[in-house]
Amino acid sequence: MTDIGFVRSDLVEARPAPVRTTGAIAWAQKNLFSTPLDTVLTILGLLFLAWIVPPLYGFFFGNAVGPNGTVEQCRMENAGACWAYISSEMEFFIYGFYDIPEQWRPNIVFALGALLLVPLLIPKAPFKKTNAVLFLAVYPIVSYFLLAGGVFGLREIPTEKWGGLLVTLILSVIGITLSFPLGVILALGRQSSMPIIKTVCVGFIELIRAVPLITILFMASIMLPLFMPQGMTVDKFLRAIVGVTLFTSAYVAEVVRGGLQAIPRGQYEAASALGLGYWKRMWFIILPQALKHVIPGIVNNFIALFKDTSLVYIVGMKDLLEAVKTKNDTALEWQSGNTATTGYIFAAMVFWVFCFGMSRYSIYMERRLNTGYKR
Amino acid sequence: MQKQLVTLAASAMLSLTAVSAQAAILDDVKAKGYVQCGVTGGVPGFSAPDSNNVWTGIEVDFCRAMAAAIFNDADAVRYTSLTSQERFTALSSGEVDVLSRTTTWTMSRDTQLGISFVGTMFYDGQGFMVRKEDGIASALDLSGAAICIESGTTTELNAADYFAANKMEFNTVVFVDQDEVVKAYEDGRCDVYTTDSSALAAERSKFANPDDHIILPEIISKEPLGPVVRSGDSQWFNLARWTYFALLEAEELGVTSANVDEMLGSDNPAIKRLLGVEGDFGTPLGITKDWAYQIVKLVGNYAETYDRNVGPSTPIGLERGLNALWKDGGIQYAPPIR
Numbered sequence: 262m263t264d265i266g267f268v269r270s271d272l273v274e275a276r277p278a279p280v281r282t283t284g285a286i287a288w289a290q291k292n293l294f295s296t297p298l299d300t301v302l303t304i305l306g307l308l309f310l311a312w313i314v315p316p317l318y319g320f321f322f323g324n325a326v327g328p329n330g331t332v333e334q335c336r337m338e339n340a341g342a343c344w345a346y347i348s349s350e351m352e353f354f355i356y357g358f359y360d361i362p363e364q365w366r367p368n369i370v371f372a373l374g375a376l377l378l379v380p381l382l383i384p385k386a387p388f389k390k391t392n393a394v395l396f397l398a399v400y401p402i403v404s405y406f407l408l409a410g411g412v413f414g415l416r417e418i419p420t421e422k423w424g425g426l427l428v429t430l431i432l433s434v435i436g437i438t439l440s441f442p443l444g445v446i447l448a449l450g451r452q453s454s455m456p457i458i459k460t461v462c463v464g465f466i467e468l469i470r471a472v473p474l475i476t477i478l479f480m481a482s483i484m485l486p487l488f489m490p491q492g493m494t495v496d497k498f499l500r501a502i503v504g505v506t507l508f509t510s511a512y513v514a515e516v517v518r519g520g521l522q523a524i525p526r527g528q529y530e531a532a533s534a535l536g537l538g539y540w541k542r543m544w545f546i547i548l549p550q551a552l553k554h555v556i557p558g559i560v561n562n563f564i565a566l567f568k569d570t571s572l573v574y575i576v577g578m579k580d581l582l583e584a585v586k587t588k589n590d591t592a593l594e595w596q597s598g599n600t601a602t603t604g605y606i607f608a609a610m611v612f613w614v615f616c617f618g619m620s621r622y623s624i625y626m627e628r629r630l631n632t633g634y635k636r
Numbered sequence: 637m638q639k640q641l642v643t644l645a646a647s648a649m650l651s652l653t654a655v656s657a658q659a660a661i662l663d664d665v666k667a668k669g670y671v672q673c674g675v676t677g678g679v680p681g682f683s684a685p686d687s688n689n690v691w692t693g694i695e696v697d698f699c700r701a702m703a704a705a706i707f708n709d710a711d712a713v714r715y716t717s718l719t720s721q722e723r724f725t726a727l728s729s730g731e732v733d734v735l736s737r738t739t740t741w742t743m744s745r746d747t748q749l750g751i752s753f754v755g756t757m758f759y760d761g762q763g764f765m766v767r768k769e770d771g772i773a774s775a776l777d778l779s780g781a782a783i784c785i786e787s788g789t790t791t792e793l794n795a796a797d798y799f800a801a802n803k804m805e806f807n808t809v810v811f812v813d814q815d816e817v818v819k820a821y822e823d824g825r826c827d828v829y830t831t832d833s834s835a836l837a838a839e840r841s842k843f844a845n846p847d848d849h850i851i852l853p854e855i856i857s858k859e860p861l862g863p864v865v866r867s868g869d870s871q872w873f874n875l876a877r878w879t880y881f882a883l884l885e886a887e888e889l890g891v892t893s894a895n896v897d898e899m900l901g902s903d904n905p906a907i908k909r910l911l912g913v914e915g916d917f918g919t920p921l922g923i924t925k926d927w928a929y930q931i932v933k934l935v936g937n938y939a940e941t942y943d944r945n946v947g948p949s950t951p952i953g954l955e956r957g958l959n960a961l962w963k964d965g966g967i968q969y970a971p972p973i974r
Contacts, residue, residue, distance in 0.1 A: 299747045336844065358715070361688060421716050471970060483722050486729030494731045497716070577717040587677060593951040596842040607901035 320599075335597040342603045346595045350588045354607070357424010357579050363416060367427050370404045374434070382622065384629060392623025397438060404431075418496040423575070426611065428498075432570040433615075436505045437563050443506065444559075445552075449543060451518055462514070469511035474569055477504045482576035493509035501573045509566045516558035521553035553630045559621035564616045571612075582608045650910050661865075661872040662922045664704070665733055670712045671864075673699035675733035677717050680838045681946035681954075682758075684736050691715045694738040695703035697941040698757055698863050700934070702734060705918075705927040728866055732878055743862075752873050755880040756862045758946075759958040759967065761855035762794050765840060768848050770827060774864035775854035778832045779804035784817045786810075791831050792802040794857040818842075832859055834946065834954060841951040855958075873920045882928040884970035885910055886937035887959055892935040896929060909973050917973055928973070938968065939963035 266495070279289055279490050293303040324341035326334040328348035347354070362450070377396040382385035408427075411417035423431070450462030468584035481500040524547055531547040552559070574583035585608045589601040665671055675683035683693040697926045700710040716732050723781035727735045728750050740760075741753040748753075764783075766772045769790060772781075775798070785792050787810040799806035809826045811817045818839050821829035829836065833851060840846050864874050886892070890909050899907050911932075912925035919925060935941065942959065945950045961964025 349687075353685060354934070356689070358685065358689050358691070420715050421714055479721075483725050486725050487732060489729065494729060497731075574677075575719060575721075575723060577719050578675075579717065583677070587685065591678040591680045592687070593680050593838075593841050596951075598844055 277567055295572045296610070332597060334597055335595070335600065338596070340599060343451045343595070343597055343599050344603065346588075346592070346597075346603055350592060350604075351593065352580060352589055353425060354584050355426045357427060357584055358422040359418060359424065359427065360416075360422070363410075363418060366407050366410070366415070366418075366567055370407055372428075373400060374430075391521035401435070403486065422497065424545055427428050427582040428573070428578060429567075429570050432505055432573065433563075433567045434503060436509055436566050436570070439506045440509035440513055440562075440566065441559070443547070445517050447479070447514035448509060448517035448521060451514065452521060466511045466514050470515070472506050474485050474505070474572055475575060476571060478576050480504075497576060497578060499549050501576055501578060505566060505570060505573075508569075509562055512562045512565075513559060516555050516562060517551065518559065520555035521547065521551075524551050556623055556627050560619055564568045564619050567615060567619070570610060583613060642956065642973050655671045656711040661733055662875060665706060665920045669707070670714050671699055671703045672733045673702075673713050673715050673730070674717050674723055674726055674737050675699075675716045676737050677719065679738055679835075679915065680841070681834065681950065681952040683715075683736070694757060694786060694941050694945040694947065695738065695861075695863070697935050697945065698736045698880065699734060700907055701883060701931045702876060702919045704930045704934040705875065705921075706923055707883075708924070708930045708934075715947075722752060727751055727864060729790050730866070732767045734863055734865050738861050739864055741860045741862050750867050750869045751864050753864045754795075754876040756860040756968075757880065758834065758861045760832045760834050760859035761958075762791055762830060762857040762859065763855055764835045765821070765829045765838050765849050766827060766852065768850050772827075772852065774805070776802060776854045778828055780807055781828050782941065783808045783828040783830055784811065784826040785830060786814055786817050787812055790857070791873075795830055798856040808952065835951070837946075837952045837954050841953065846953075871922055875923065878917075878921060879931060881970035881973070882910065882931050883935075883938040883941065884961065884968055885973055887939045888963070888970065891932050891937060892940060893934070898931045900929070904967075906972070906974075915974075 282292075288351070291585065294300045320341040322341075324339055326340055326343050326345050328344050329346035330343070330347070332343075334340060335345060352361065352364070356367055359367060377392060377400055381392050381396055386392070407415070408423065408431075409418060409420065423516045447462050447466055450458045451466065453462070459635045478501065482497065486494065511605055526544060528550065529542070532542040537545065571580050571582040573580050574586075579587060585604040588595075589604045592600075627629070648736065665898070673696070674952050675691060675693075678684045679693070681693055683691055683695045686692040694717070696713075699713045701711040704710040706712070716726065716759075718726050718732070718737055720737075721729065722861065723735055723739065724745075725735055726732050734754075735751075736757070738760075739753075741756060745751065746753050757948055766778075766781075772778065779799075783806075785795060785808050792808070792810070795808075796806055801829070809820060811820060814831070817831075820826060822843060829839070831839075836851050837887060840849050840851070843849060853878055863876060864881070865873050867873075885906075889899075889904065889910060891907060891910065895910070900911055902908065902973065905914065909917065911929040912918060912927065916925040918927040924930075936944070938961075942956065943949060946954045948955060956964070956966055958966050962969040
């Protein structure tokens with residue numbers, strides 16, 4: 262009965278999947294041409310790419326004039342982007358009117374900022390507390406004296422001379438660092454049971470949110486001097502910083518309030534039951550949970566703030582975008598058909614890099630803090 | 637250490653909120669050591685950053701001339717870039733000491749804003765630009781031509797008046813933004829582009845082929861652009877005004893930055909008075925008697941600053957025209973220094 266003709270001692274090797282389900286062709290069939298509609302859309306898409314990509318490539322790379330090119334090349338009939346213009350005017354785009362021999366000072370400020378900020382952003386890096394104190398308390402003071410000068414033998418550089426990316430970064434870094442705590446305090450104030458605090462916070466938030474940023478900056482630059490005693494002036498830069506910070510803090514406050522309201526009442530009561538006072542309750546129990554919920558909203562506001570800094574052009578300050586625009590208008594030696602376009606593309610790229618960076622970091626932070634709510 | 641930091645922070649705050657007493661502007665300026673000059677955000681030839689990112693232009697030179705007269709140092713100037721909305725507030729609030737920012741001298745501004753116009757650094761006026769190939773030689777030939785124009789400006793009203801006065805057909809293509817106007821003209825959507833002639837020249841220099849376009853000789857409006865100071869301080873006003881006159885007087889007498897040292901030995905009494913060799917005209921202004929010497933030495937005379945910034949050899953390429961001295965057929969005229 263054991264007349265079994267053939268017993269296989271090992272497993273049959275898996276055969277490759279049918280040709281029609283693997284490889285590029287199958288992938289294309291499945292994803293690009295599975296239905297007639299898909300086929301039509303794919304073809305349209307490819308046509309669109311064929312129509313848009315070569316000219317774009319030509320503009321940005323193929324026919325573009327490299328950083329070492331000359332204006333004559335930029336003026337040629339079919340020249341693309343004029344990167345030579347960007348590299349030639351880079352100093353103005355980054356530092357504005359900041360005196361060229363003194364530009365090492367903003368450079369140190371940039372480097373210090375990066376040096377302190379990067380370890381602060383990396384969760385595993387040590388010395389968080391020291392680092393935070395250095396960045397939030399010492400760094401602004403050091404930077405101010407380094408940039409403005411007038412002490413320690415540094416030549417004084419008035420804020421009117423600051424410009425370009427320097428101004429954009431200073432405004433946004435100060436705006437972000439100040440508007441966040443201010444926003445949290447406003448949000449807590451709005452939920453307070455003390456009537457005066459509550460009224461003040463609600464009034465402030467609703468007033469600021471009901472007014473466009475341009476109006477606030479206009480008020481700061483045109484109305485404010487009229488109210489002040491004759492001869493007293495407040496630095497324009499300071500006015501812009503205050504305006505931008507107040508504006509963003511009102512929005513942050515509302516976002517944070519959303520987070521606070523998402524925390525179940527039980528958490529407040531449990532914290533009270535532990536005998537914690539108001540500040541401890543907020544600091545240790547409520548805010549850590551609430552803020553985690555609203556990271557995307559807060560970062561959204563910060564990205565908006567970063568981009569809104571370009572509105573300071575209406576008070577005559579030269580942020581990155583306005584510096585580019587100024588050079589587009591005034592650098593007559595660089596005029597060509599694509600000079601201005603290239604300038605604006607450059608500004609857009611810089612803004613994109615910073616905003617995209619912030620956005621990615623916020624996603625990373627969300628994932629890291631997403632303990633217990635993972636879906 | 638901590639105390640020092642606090643002191644430093646406090647001094648930083650103070651330096652950001654400057655308080656100046658209501659004393660004479662000249663005394664304030666001398667005390668702080670520089671002239672605060674309000675300029676544009678960037679108009680080529682008038683006030684704009686050069687390739688070294690330093691302010692240059694004919695209006696910037698006026699501020700430099702004032703600094704030269706006061707401090708013997710033309711670089712003792714700080715510039716505030718002002719928008720056209722905030723310029724008068726900035727001047728009357730004391731944020732700037734002198735406003736030198738393509739500001740048209742009009743009666744209402746001179747009489748109602750608490751400011752005083754010093755003089756006319758540049759006689760501007762509305763002109764027309766056309767393509768050379770169209771063969772138009774005079775604005776009177778423009779009847780029925782499509783005119784690119786910025787809406788809601790005095791430019792539009794001036795052009796309408798001019799066309800009505802000359803019984804010509806007025807045919808406009810209107811845009812909201814100056815850049816759009818230029819773009820439309822460049823793309824051939826209209827035959828004529830009109831705005832102030834200095835702006836026309838600056839825009840023309842940005843075209844791919846500037847020589848294909850001509851600016852017609854007719855000027856149809858008066859736009860005298862000049863520096864402005866706060867009213868109520870006649871010393872400061874006189875200083876600004878005579879800085880302007882010294883620039884003109886130096887040109888009239890042939891004194892330039894190159895030959896000013898030779899000219900100190902000139903026998904011409906007018907030159908002697910200008911350069912402070914004879915008489916003392918500076919002390920009544922509150923400055924030294926060689927004030928005009930310093931202006932010419934450090935900045936140059938009017939012709940030099942004109943030619944350097946907006947003259948025919950620059951990309952802007954504006955002929956002197958109305959801005960020539962009175963003896964050369966223009967209307968720039970300075971009262972005698974005596």
